[in-house]
Amino acid sequence: MGKNGLYAYAGKILRINLSNGDISTEATEKYAQEWLGASGIATAILYNEVKPWVSPYAPSNRLIFSAGTLVGTLAPGACRMIGESINTLTGGFATSNCDSFFGFELKFAGYDAIILQGKANSPVYLWIKDGQVEIRDASHLWNQTTWETLDMIRQEHRDDGIHVLSIGPAGENLVRGACIIQDRARAMGRCGLGGVMGSKNLKAIAARGTGAIEVADPERFMKAVDSARAMYDKSNTVALNRQFGSAICIRAKQEVCGIPYKNFQFLTIPDDMLERLDQEKLNAKYKVRNMSHPACCVACGRFWRIDEGPYAGYEGEGFQFEALADFNCKLGIDDPTFTIQANAYCNQLGLDIDLAAETIAWAMECYEKGILQKSDVDNLNVEWGNAEVVLELIRKTAYREGFGEILSEGVAKAAEIIGRESSYYAMHIKGQDLYEVIRGAIGWGLGCTTSTRGGGHTTGAPVCETIMAIDPKQAEKIYGVTTATKPLSYQGKVKMVEFFEEFHRINNSLGICHYNTVWSDVWLPGFPEYAELYSAATGYETSVDAMRWKARRQLNIEKAFNLLRTNLDRKDDYPTPRDMNEPVPDGKIAGWKLERKDWDALLDEYYESHHWDKETSFPTRKCLEELDLKGVADDLEKAGKLGR
Numbered sequence: 001m002g003k004n005g006l007y008a009y010a011g012k013i014l015r016i017n018l019s020n021g022d023i024s025t026e027a028t029e030k031y032a033q034e035w036l037g038a039s040g041i042a043t044a045i046l047y048n049e050v051k052p053w054v055s056p057y058a059p060s061n062r063l064i065f066s067a068g069t070l071v072g073t074l075a076p077g078a079c080r081m082i083g084e085s086i087n088t089l090t091g092g093f094a095t096s097n098c099d100s101f102f103g104f105e106l107k108f109a110g111y112d113a114i115i116l117q118g119k120a121n122s123p124v125y126l127w128i129k130d131g132q133v134e135i136r137d138a139s140h141l142w143n144q145t146t147w148e149t150l151d152m153i154r155q156e157h158r159d160d161g162i163h164v165l166s167i168g169p170a171g172e173n174l175v176r177g178a179c180i181i182q183d184r185a186r187a188m189g190r191c192g193l194g195g196v197m198g199s200k201n202l203k204a205i206a207a208r209g210t211g212a213i214e215v216a217d218p219e220r221f222m223k224a225v226d227s228a229r230a231m232y233d234k235s236n237t238v239a240l241n242r243q244f245g246s247a248i249c250i251r252a253k254q255e256v257c258g259i260p261y262k263n264f265q266f267l268t269i270p271d272d273m274l275e276r277l278d279q280e281k282l283n284a285k286y287k288v289r290n291m292s293h294p295a296c297c298v299a300c301g302r303f304w305r306i307d308e309g310p311y312a313g314y315e316g317e318g319f320q321f322e323a324l325a326d327f328n329c330k331l332g333i334d335d336p337t338f339t340i341q342a343n344a345y346c347n348q349l350g351l352d353i354d355l356a357a358e359t360i361a362w363a364m365e366c367y368e369k370g371i372l373q374k375s376d377v378d379n380l381n382v383e384w385g386n387a388e389v390v391l392e393l394i395r396k397t398a399y400r401e402g403f404g405e406i407l408s409e410g411v412a413k414a415a416e417i418i419g420r421e422s423s424y425y426a427m428h429i430k431g432q433d434l435y436e437v438i439r440g441a442i443g444w445g446l447g448c449t450t451s452t453r454g455g456g457h458t459t460g461a462p463v464c465e466t467i468m469a470i471d472p473k474q475a476e477k478i479y480g481v482t483t484a485t486k487p488l489s490y491q492g493k494v495k496m497v498e499f500f501e502e503f504h505r506i507n508n509s510l511g512i513c514h515y516n517t518v519w520s521d522v523w524l525p526g527f528p529e530y531a532e533l534y535s536a537a538t539g540y541e542t543s544v545d546a547m548r549w550k551a552r553r554q555l556n557i558e559k560a561f562n563l564l565r566t567n568l569d570r571k572d573d574y575p576t577p578r579d580m581n582e583p584v585p586d587g588k589i590a591g592w593k594l595e596r597k598d599w600d601a602l603l604d605e606y607y608e609s610h611h612w613d614k615e616t617s618f619p620t621r622k623c624l625e626e627l628d629l630k631g632v633a634d635d636l637e638k639a640g641k642l643g644r
Contacts, residue, residue, distance in 0.1 A: 002016055005029055007216040008069050008537040010107040013041075014133060016126065018200050019059055019118030023133050028112045036547060037069030038113070038124040039095065039446040039508035040554045045115060046093075047557050047632075052564040052639075054458055056086040056094075056192065057174060057199035059119040060232060065165065065205070066113035067103030071295075072213035073221070075533045076228045076525060077516025079293040081106070082508055088192030089355075089410045090431045090454040092562035096179070097508055098187035099293045099301075105464050108209025120201040125153070125166075125326040128207040138203040142172060145348040146181040153206045165205045168350025171198035177397075177433065179354025181347050185301075185317035189352045190432065191453055209257035216270060216539030220600040224532045228525045232297045237467070237521035242290065244279040246298040246321040246515070249467060253321070256487055257440045257587040258466045262384055263361035264427050264578060267437055268587040277324060282336050291317055297472040298515050303341060310387075311341040319343045326357035330386035330435075331364065345391060349398040358433035358606010359407040359414055360393050367496045372418070378402040420607045429455030430572050432486040438575040439584060441465040443484075443493035447500060450573045452558040460501040462493075474522040488589065488631045490598055494605045506530060509554075556619055560632045563618060563641045570617040573603055612641030620644065 005011065009032060012025045028626045042064040051368040054060050070078035077465040081103035087094035106114070110131040110482070123138040141149050149166040154403070163183055170178035171194030179196030188194075215221045232238050240248045253259050254274055257267035269277075283302070291301030304318040319327075319339050325416045327339040346353045360382075366372040367382040374380070378396070380389050380403075396404025406414045411433045415426035427434045432454035447461025451586035462479075464470040465487040475484035479499055481492030500519060507514055510530060518526035527544040534539050562568045574580065575594060583593040607614045620643040624633040636642040 005128060006032060007214055010072075010110050010112045010213065012111050013113045013115060014111045014128070016120040016133070016135070018116065018120040018124065018135070018202060021135055023135070023533075025111075026223045026408075034507065035554070036506060036534070036550050037509035038066035038082045038511055039084070039097075039505060040550060041113060041509075042066050042082060043093075043095075043470065043554050043557050043561075046084050047561050050518065053296050054086065056088045056091070058194055059200070059251060060117060061086050061196060061199075062105070063116040063193065063196050063200065063202075065106075065115060065116075067100070067107050069509060070537055071100075071103045071511035073215055073537055074225050074293070075295060075510070075512070075537065076225065076232070076297045078295045078507070078510065079103075079510045080511045080513050083180060083188045083193045085191070085196045085564070087431075087432070088178075088195045089147060089412070089462055090191075090562075090566060090568065091337035092430070092454065092566045092568055093452045093558045094193060095453050095508070095558075096193055098182050098186040098188050099296070099513065100182050100186060101293060101513065102165055102182050102191050102205075102207055103445050104294055105163050105209045107213055107482045108211045109207050110209065110211060111117060112151065114205070116202065118201060122460045123201050123203050125202065125204040125206060127157075128209075130204065130208070130210055141203045143169065145169070147184050147205050147348050148349050150183055152205060152603070155523070157208075162206050162208050164207075166203060166350070167197050168348060168398065169410075170195040170349050170351040171195055171354035172203075173398065173400045173408070174198055174397060175351065175400065176410045176413070177352040179352045181350055185344075187347060187352070189354065190456055192352070194350045194352075206276070215537040219539060221533065222534035224529070224536050227242050228529045228533065229297060231524050231529075232516075235521045235523050238298055238524070241300040241515060241520070243300050244283060244629045245318065246301055247277075247319060247324050248279050249321055250274070250277055250279070250324065252467050253325075255588070255595070256466050257584055258437045259429075260325055260435065260437050262332050263330060263365045263425060263605060264359075264437065264576075265479070265586055266586050267440060269329050270336045273328070276334045277328060277336050286318070286337070288315075293566060296513060296516060298513070298520075300515060306340060309335075309337055311337045314340060314344065323353055326353050327390070327436055328339050330357050330361045331390055333390070334385070335387065338390075342394065342573050345394055349394065351394065352433075352614070353397050354435040355410055355433040356394050356397060358427055358435065359397065359411045360390055362411045362415065363393070363403075363407070364366055366418070366420075366422050369425075371420045371425075376403065376418070380518045381540070386584050392537075399517055413476055423441060424577055425578050427578065428570055429576070432456070434576070439579045439582075440589060440592075441487040442490050443496045444487070445579075445594075446493055446606065449498070449575055450606065452555070452562055458514060459504050460497050462496045464522065471522055478518060478522055478526065488592060490602055494602065494609050497606070498609060501555055502548045503527065505551040505554050510534060527547055549627070553629065556624060556627055556629060557632060559612075559619060560624075560629075561638055564639055570603065570607075570615070573617060574599060616641075618643035
C-alpha cells in the first residue's frame with residue numbers, strides 16, 4: 001500500500017481547534033472508501049459535526065478545506081480543491097472550490113484536508129510544511145489585502161514557492177459575500193466562506209510540501225491518463241478556451257439571450273458593446289501569455305497587461321466570462337479594461353464578484369426607478385456605466401462603510417432592509433446573489449434554481465444548452481436526451497440536470513475542473529474515464545454506477561443539511577419574480593417567457609425522479625434508506641421534514 005495505507009491520498013486529515021490551539025490528525029482511510037474524496041468527505045463531516053442550531057459565524061461551526069483525490073497525480077484536469085461550511089447568505093449548505101496550487105502543496109505536505117473549528121483570541125495564520133503545523137501570529141497581516149498577505153508570508157519564510165489561502169478586508173469585516181483567495185486570482189467565491197474564516201480570526205493558511213502521491217497501479221493509471229489526454233487535442237472548445245478563456249462564449253451567449261444586461265432587464269447587450277468586448281481584439285491588445293495550474297489540460301487563464309487608459313499599469317490574471325457578465329454587462333460598462341480592474345480589486349479585498357456586481361446592479365436599477373435617492377447611497381451618482389462609482393461601492397462593501405454596510409449583506413437582505421418594493425429587482429436564488437440568466441435555457445435554469453448551495457451553475461446546470469458549438473448527436477448519446485441543445489424545451493431537462501448533479505459532485509470530490517470534462521465539451525472525459533482513473537489511482541475498483549450512487553448520496557445529505565437548519569423547500573426552487581413575470585425583452589427569443597404551470601410540472605418531474613416529496617421537496621425514507629442514509633431519514637423525521 002501507499003503511505004498511511006492509501007493510494008492517491010496523502011493519508012491524513014488535519015484537525016485544528018483555534019480556540020485552544022489543539023492540533024491533531026486522523027486517518028483519511030476512515031472516509032476514503034465510503035466517499036469519493038474531497039467534497040464527499042467534507043459534506044459528511046459537516047453534516048455529522050455541525051448541529052442544526054449552529055450559525056455561520058459561531059466558533060463551533062466547521063470550515064473544511066480538502067484537495068481532490070486525484071490532485072497530485074497526472075490525472076487530466078485534477079487541479080482543484082474545495083471549501084465547505086455553513087452558507088452565510090442562505091444559512092444552509094456552503095460549498096465552493098478553486099483552481100489551486102495550494103491543494104498540491106497541502107497533499108505534498110502530508111494532508112488531504114483541514115478541519116477548522118473554534119476562534120483564535122487574536123488574528124492568526126496557519127503554517128503547514130511537510131507534516132509540521134504551526135499556528136502563528138497574524139496581527140501584522142490583519143487589514144492587509146490578499147495580495148499583500150501573500151507577499152508578506154513569502155517574505156517571512158523566504159520562499160516564493162509557498163502557496164496561500166487568505167482573506168482580505170471583506171472577510172475580516174464579516175461581509176456576507178466575502179470569499180477566500182488562493183494566492184492572487186483564484187477564488188472560493190460563493191457562499192461567504194471568507195466571512196466564516198474571518199469569524200475565526202484566521203487570516204491565512206500557507207502550505208509547502210516536498211512529498212509525493214503514489215497511485216495503486218501506475219501502468220494502468222498512465223494508460224488511462226494517456227487515453228483521456230488524447231481527447232483534448234480533438235476538441236475545438238478546448239482550443240478556443242486555451243486561446244481566449246471562457247469569455248469567448250460571449251457571442252454564443254448573445255445568440256441564445258444569455259447575458260444579464262443592466263441587472264437582467266435585458267438578455268443581450270448592444271452590438272457596439274459586443275464588439276468592444278470581442279475577445280480576439282482584447283487578446284491582441286492586452287494578452288501577454290497563458291496561465292494554468294498543474295494537470296490542467298485547458299489552460300484557460302491569461303496574463304494581461306494594461307498600458308493605457310485609467311487602469312494603465314495593471315499586470316496580472318485577466319477575467320473569465322463570469323466577471324465580464326458581472327462588471328461589463330450587468331452594470332452597463334463597455335470598457336473591457338474596467339472588468340480586469342474590478343475583478344482584481346475584488347480579489348485583493350476578498351469579495352465575491354457575483355455579490356459585488358449584483359448588489360450594485362440592484363442599486364443602479366432602484367436608483368434608475370426612483371426607489372433609491374442620492375441620500376440613500378452616500379450622495380453618489382449610482383447610474384448605469386459609472387465605473388468610478390462601482391469601484392467606490394466595492395470598497396465600501398468590503399469595509400462595511402456607509403451604503404456599503406447594506407450592500408455587504410447581499411442583495412436579498414439589502415432589499416429587505418431598504419423595502420420600498422425593491423425586492424423585485426434583487427436577483428438571487430435562496431438568498432444568494434445571482435449571475436446566471438435563468439429564463440431562456442430550461443435545463444440551465446433548473447440546475448441553478450435547485451442548487452443546494454443557493455443558485456450557481458456548477459452543481460447541476462448543463463452548459464450545453466447555451467454553447468452553440470456542442471454536437472447535438474453526441475450530446476444525445478451522452479445524456480440520452482434529444483433536446484439537449486434546445487434551450488427552450490422542457491423535455492428531458494430533468495435527466496440532464498440529474499446527470500450533472502452527479503457529475504459535478506464527482507468532479508468536486510476528485511478535484512477535477514469542470515472545463516476539463518464532458519460538461520464543457522461532449523467529446524471530453526466523462527463518467528467512464530474518471531471511473532477508470534479513480535480505480536487505477538486508488539486501488540478501489542469502482543464502476544460508473546457506483547460513483548453515481550455515491551454522488552446521489554452526497555446530494556441528499558446536502559439537501560438534508562439545508563432542511564434541518566433553514567426553511568428552504570419547494571417554494572425556493574423557482575426562478576426570480578422577474579424571470580417568472582417578464583417575457584424575454586430582446587434578441588432571437590423576444591416575447592418568450594417562463595410559465596408557472598410549466599415550471600411546476602418541471603419541478604414535479606424533478607422531485608419524482610429524485611424520489612422526493614412533490615409537495616414539499618423533502619426526501620422520502622425510501623429514497624434515503626436506498627442510499628444507506630437511515631440516520632439522515634431519522635433526523636429529518638424528528639424535524640418533521642421527511643417526505644411522504
